[in-house]
Amino acid sequence: MSAPSSAASSTNDRVIIFDTTLRDGEQCPGASMTFEEKLEVAELLDTMGVDVIEAGFPIASVGDFESVAEIARRTKRAVIAGLARAIPADIARAGEAVKHARRPRIHTFVSTSPIHLEYQMRKTQDQVIDIITATVAQARNLVEDVEWSAMDATRTPIDYLAQCVMTAINAGATTINLPDTVGYATPSEYEAMFRQVRERVLDRVSNPESIVFSTHCHNDLGLAVANSLAGVAGGARQIECTINGLGERAGNAALEEIVMAINVRRDVLPYDTGIDASMLTRGSKLVSAVTSFPVQYNKAIVGRNAFAHESGIHQDGMLKNNTTYEIMTPESVGVNKTSLVMGKHSGRAAFRDKLKALGYELGENALNDAFTRFKDLADRKKIVYDEDIEALVDHEIAVAHDRMKLVSLTVIAGSHGPQRATMKMEVDGVIVTEEAEGNGPVDAVFNCIQAIVPHAARLALYQVHAVTEGTDAQAEVSVRLEDGDKAVTGRGSDPDTLVASAQAYIIALNKLQAKRNSLNAQSQSAAE
């Protein structure tokens, strides 16, 4: 098998970074991304130095299949993995999706724990062994690089787990992933599991050096990063993680935390990754922008407060020497301190420089649109802070490929209702105008959108916060829409809360339509 070249050419201490933002991350309710957004995230992951990109779950929908296939075609460096259940049709579809990758991988999984076998799979242990043999062999006939995962490994008896692993290796898997699917393990247990399985299995394998063990930890108890590092102490050399820790329920191990824990504490974590840490902030912002999932302020490494020093004692120490209260520099994770003050007299060149300093690289059209919005913002706001520019550019990224856009909005509000909104929207290139009343201004705005684009989605969350301080601060609004089992989130920002609300709603609606189109295409192709 061909392991990622960066890993193959390194010493034992090289840890392979397997990013699953586009698969486990995207599985998280409300965090769906469009086709173009997935391509953008994949390109950034590849540039950042991620070794393996799990690009999606090709059988899940036509949209998933197409994005995995396109990422496979475009990616220059990383291995591209497609996920497949232990079902022949899934494996065939994953093989088809990744076949154009320079370095394709099929990642197939089956549950191994008694709870999953009894209640979910309704299979015996022996039946699961047969399934592993057949499905791993099928995957291995399609690609050279096959990863096998024991779902719910941490609640599986060790002897049976080792038997499953042995079976997968004999059938041709070269990466063995032992996930803590439900986020239940503690670090010492997780480390021991790897030691025990490796001890039981590797002696019986003819080429033990070609087998890579992998961690995959969920964060239900807040232990995902600690568990992943413990897994490495137990012999794993691949870590599965996501940007911002996005993922099912409480999420997965956060890539940025893993990378910086290793970089900062190499004295006790003597490993290397191939990640360019100066791109971590950029990656976090991009994923937050395209999923509309805010990053918590005090999030390690990439949170807004990660390098803020508020108390007098801390500020005093920082002024004397920054190592007093900083264990890593902001620059090491891509936060650039810049003194460039932006206002209405700033020109295009200064704006472009500022974007670069903030870690954004926009194409010419996106730059022009962002600059126009910046000028508009600078007219309305005395000082434009870095956070304002970030919110503005994130918005440009989110709407770049949207079918529906807000053109203008006027709202009559106040103590004497009913409140009334007049809105112009562009829908597939056509300008549509509507008026609506509501029980409050936000309701009137959302009723206008409903009149222009009739839909059955339910508003599941509406949240507002200020991007910076002051009464002229931009409002950042998050809107979550749910339609049946589909959930999406949109985020908008503007000094006017109602405009930001309309933007957020329309972004969410665009995402919902994109999801629906992809599912319709899937049922059509199934019918053909």
Ligand code: KIV
């Ligand atoms: O959490 C899990 O077990 C998974 C598998 C599909 C690898 O995501």
Ligand code: ZN
């Ligand atoms: Zn998972």
